[in-house]
Amino acid sequence: MPAIGPIGTSALVACHECDTLHRRVPLRRHALARCTRCGALLYSPPPFSAQQLFALVLGSLLVFMIAMAFPIVGLEVQGTRVSSTLPEAIWRLWDQERPVVAVLVFATTALFPLLELSALLYLLWHLLHGRCAPGFARVVGAVQALRPWGMIEVFMLGVLVAVVKLSHMAHVIPGVALWAFGALTFLLAAVVSFDPRHLWELAEDARP
Amino acid sequence: MNAAPGAAGAMGTSAAAGLLACRACGQLSRRPAADAPCRCPRCGARLRTRKPQSVARTWAYLVAAAILYVPANILPVMETRSLFGTQKDTILSGVAYLWTSGSPELAVVVFVASIVVPLLKMGALGYLAWTVQRGAARRRHERSRLFRLVEAVGHWSMLDIFVVALMAALVRLRVLAEIEAGPGAAAFGAVVVLTMLAAMSFDARLIWDHGRHHD
Ligand SMILES: [Zn+2]
Ligand SMILES: [Zn+2]
Numbered sequence: 001m002p003a004i005g006p007i008g009t010s011a012l013v014a015c016h017e018c019d020t021l022h023r024r025v026p027l028r029r030h031a032l033a034r035c036t037r038c039g040a041l042l043y044s045p046p047p048f049s050a051q052q053l054f055a056l057v058l059g060s061l062l063v064f065m066i067a068m069a070f071p072i073v074g075l076e077v078q079g080t081r082v083s084s085t086l087p088e089a090i091w092r093l094w095d096q097e098r099p100v101v102a103v104l105v106f107a108t109t110a111l112f113p114l115l116e117l118s119a120l121l122y123l124l125w126h127l128l129h130g131r132c133a134p135g136f137a138r139v140v141g142a143v144q145a146l147r148p149w150g151m152i153e154v155f156m157l158g159v160l161v162a163v164v165k166l167s168h169m170a171h172v173i174p175g176v177a178l179w180a181f182g183a184l185t186f187l188l189a190a191v192v193s194f195d196p197r198h199l200w201e202l203a204e205d206a207r208p
Numbered sequence: 209m210n211a212a213p214g215a216a217g218a219m220g221t222s223a224a225a226g227l228l229a230c231r232a233c234g235q236l237s238r239r240p241a242a243d244a245p246c247r248c249p250r251c252g253a254r255l256r257t258r259k260p261q262s263v264a265r266t267w268a269y270l271v272a273a274a275i276l277y278v279p280a281n282i283l284p285v286m287e288t289r290s291l292f293g294t295q296k297d298t299i300l301s302g303v304a305y306l307w308t309s310g311s312p313e314l315a316v317v318v319f320v321a322s323i324v325v326p327l328l329k330m331g332a333l334g335y336l337a338w339t340v341q342r343g344a345a346r347r348r349h350e351r352s353r354l355f356r357l358v359e360a361v362g363h364w365s366m367l368d369i370f371v372v373a374l375m376a377a378l379v380r381l382r383v384l385a386e387i388e389a390g391p392g393a394a395a396f397g398a399v400v401v402l403t404m405l406a407a408m409s410f411d412a413r414l415i416w417d418h419g420r421h422h423d
Contacts, residue, residue, distance in 0.1 A: 012236050014222035014229035017352055018416035021219040021227070021236075038352045038416060043234070072374070077384050089377030093389055096376065100394035104401070105373050108366065137251045141232055148404065151363050151370075158370025161318060164311050165375065169384060200233045200250060 015040055046198040053194055054124040060187040061117050063180050068110065071175035073163055083175055086110060108151040113188065116146045120191070123199060132203050143196045156185045221416075228255040262411040266337045269406035274330055276395045276402065283392030286372050290385035298392060299323065299368055321367040322396075329365075329403045332358045333410060343418040355412050362407055365400045369393055 013024050013033075017040035024043070027033060033042040048056065067086065074083035084092070086109060093102035119139050126133035133139060159181060166172050222229045227236045228246065232253035239257075240246055246255045259265075284296035297305065299322045306315035332354050339351060372389050379387040 010235070012219075012222075012227075013234065014227070014236055015413075016229075016231075017355075017412040019221035019223055019229065019413045020416075021222050021225060023219075038349065040352070040356070040412075073378065075378050075381070077381055080381060080383065082378055082381060084374070084377035089373050092377045092380075093373055096388045098389045098394060101369060101373065101389050101397055104366075104369065104397045108363075109370070137232075137253070140251070141253065144232060148363065148408070151366050154364055154366050155370045157317070157321075157364075158367050159374060161306075161314055161367065161371045162374035162378075164314050165306065165309075165371070166378060168309050169379070170381075197232075197234050200235075 013042055015042060043197075044195070046195070046201075047190075047193050050124055050127050050202055053191070054121070054128060056187065056190055057117055057120045057124065060184060060191055061114075061121065063184045063187060064114060064117065067177045067180035067184055070177040070180065072159060072177040072181065073166070073175050074173035075166060075169075076171040076173060077169075081173075083173070085177060108149055109155045112146045113150040113152055116143055116150055117191070119143050119146075127199070127202050127206050130206050132206060136199075136203060140196055140199050143199075147192060147196070150188070152181065152188055153185045156181050221413075223257045228257060230255060258413060258417075259409065259411040262409055262414060263337050263341055265409035266333060266406050269402050269409060270330060270333055270337070273326075273399050273402035273406060276399050277326065277330070280392055280396035280399050283395060284390035285368060285392040285396060286375060287388045287390045288379070288385050289388070296390065299396065302368065302371075318368060318371070321364045325361050325365045326399055326403060329358050329362055329407070333403070333406050336410060336415065340414045340418075345418050348415050351415050352412060355407075355410065355415070359407050362404050363400070365403070366397070369397050369400070 011024055013022050014020070015022065015035040015038060018035060018038040020035055020037045022033070022036065022042060025033070027043075027045050029045060032044045034040065035042050069085065071083035071085050072089075074081055090102050090106045090110070093099075093105060119142055123133050123136065123139055123143075126136075159178060163172055163174075219225070222236060226239050228239050229236050230248040230251060230253055233248060233251040235248055235250040237246075237249055237255065239255075247253065248255055281299055284298055286297040286302065288295040288297070303315050303319045303322070306312075306318060336351055336355055372387075372393050375387045376389050379385055
């Protein structure tokens with residue numbers, strides 16, 4: 001443990017939303033500590049071990065690759081077929097001179113989720129080998145900063161709305177990536193249930 | 209769902225106790241006597257009692273979002289070119305299309321995500337920034353719950369942008385129609401990003417900083 005002064009500040013926790021101090025107490029599994037003043041979540045025990053999270057992140061990355069590489073949906077009209085992968089859809093927006101929209105879609109559905117998963121994989125890989133990854137603090141900070149901007153679950157709902165709209169015009173054929181995005185939505189929901197702050201506790205256990 | 213037993217001791221805030229809470233890792237540390245910039249001993253993040261110029265930044269992002277909200281709703285987000293001519297759809301006409309074409313459930317979903325959520329977000333953040341500026345001490349529980357709601361639902365407004373992106377990628381058949389993203393899509397995306405930045409700049413702790421005796 002780094003020096004934090006003689007008052008034992010690690011035994012205390014300040015509410016993120018109203019700054020009220022609370023004494024930290026050990027929690028049972030699946031229990032939550034809420035702020036007694038404003039009701040915000042103070043802390044909860046990590047939902048996964050480092051090994052479990054590593055497996056989850058690795059699985060998410062594999063499903064992510066499938067979601068990117070295969071067509072999401074196809075359209076069939078008078079014998080002609082068109083289909084599109086997510087990278088192709090982003091490229092088409094760029095091509096239509098909508099760079100702002102293209103960058104926004106690229107960042108929120110592809111780049112940021114990929115960066116967050118890769119960063120977690122990197123941190124966990126080192127933690128599982130009993131050491132802190134080089135640049136640990138910065139990478140944890142990046143995970144926290146990227147998290148609100150990943151929008152795979154919103155994209156998934158967007159795919160469903162688009163499928164309904166398109167089904168009025170033509171025959172819609174679901175693609176492999178449609179199922180992959182569905183699976184990814186659930187996997188990422190599990191990944192983000194792990195508060196990156198727990199990585200600091202794991203790191204302190206890993207340090208000699 | 210209960211508060212931790214033993215955690216209920218009325219200890220006041222970390223700021224009042226001369227402590228600084230790290231926003232990145234949660235670690236508390238003692239505030240140095242001087243006003244020198246101070247870093248978290250655990251993670252090295254900059255420590256501050258409150259987010260700097262929180263209310264002013266929130267207002268700045270909100271004003272920018274409100275200005276762009278106008279073109280986002282007036283300009284077409286989607287342009288459909290077919291044998292019958294060009295049809296330009298705004299956010300609202302897209303919702304109307306879903307409603308009349310037999311998908312009222314989806315029309316409601318898109319209406320909530322694209323119209324209700326951005327308006328609620330701008331209104332709620334404006335209200336929160338204004339009450340904090342006035343030093344209001346009333347309805348703090350309600351206001352902090354409102355802020356949590358705004359933070360949780362904010363990014364769902366991006367829904368229509370994704371719908372347009374997919375439609376534009378798929379509908380490119382000369383025999384049927386060709387769809388392109390319209391200029392309203394960029395403005396709408398910017399509104400979503402700006403309202404998210406406004407929510408991130410707002411420091412919820414300010415709601416509780418005034419009128420402690422009203423607890
Ligand atoms: Zn609180
Ligand atoms: Zn810290």
